Amino acid sequence: MSKPVLGAALSIKSIPAHRDWLLERQRDLEIQDFFRADLLDGDWRSAASEIKQMLSGHTGRLGIHGPFWGFKIDSHDPLIRKAVTKRLLQGLDAAEFLGATQMVIHSPFTTWDHNNLDLYPDNRGNLVERVKTTLAEVIARAETIGCEVVIENIEDKDPRDRVRLAKALESNKVRVSLDTGHANYAHISTGAPPVDYYVETAGDMLTHVHLQDTDGFADRHWAPGEGNIPWVAVFRALGRLTSNPRLILELRNHDDVRAGAAHLAALGLAE
Secondary structure, three states: OOOOOOEEEEOOOOHHHHHHHHHHOOOOEEEOOOOOHHHHOOOHHHHHHHHHHHOOOOOOOEEEEOOOOOOOOOOOOHHHHHHHHHHHHHHHHHHHHHOOOEEEEEOOOOHHHHHHHHHOOOHHHHHHHHHHHHHHHHHHHHHHHOOEEEEEOOOOOOHHHHHHHHHHOOOOOEEEEEEHHHHHHHHHHHOOOOHHHHHHHHHHHEEEEEEOEOOOOOOOOEOOOOOOOOHHHHHHHHOOOOOOOEEEEOOOOHHHHHHHHHHHHHOOOOO
């Protein structure tokens, strides 16, 4: 059985150092520049054009991390929702220009929600409706340009919440993402299930994974092998999927990408 091929999350500054590694197996790539508001409001096309030149010859799947700083997709405030919609549409502009087919956005669920959302019977439904309002134009645009929007766990304590939300948005261009480090933090610090449970719960709704290691205390973004995530269990669960998720090493130090990949390869889990 063939092993999955790892990709990476890189920026305009770090792509050149890993270009040969990306092209050697036509690895998936997630570009990490276009979540910045200053870039989206500035000359982002020049940056995107430079990235396209850097990636000449790359045929792996391409994605971007969408905007997320300073907002949530379930805001109660209509003015904030309009700003969020605008930012995410800007992200899709960049994705279309680059030819990216996936954009990562952040889950709205918090630890507070886990303990308080069910205090009132309408809370969950209202949250879904606010997200639908925020994302209506975004999803329509994503469908038009063929770019999948994937919802990444942040504080999510119950892995089912994000999956239910994605399904409620009723689009084949909305799926879920898993950040292994965020899940491990939630497991160890807040009592959430282990990381592999997040994979099992998502099933084939899972089409994107951020691979990073942590100690469960903070969002470390260490290379696999530096923390305490049980990688064998995680990849065993991933191996049961048919959705072929992009497996993206998202590390604080981009220089560690190849070391992280080598660790998982040495365990016989990936290439």
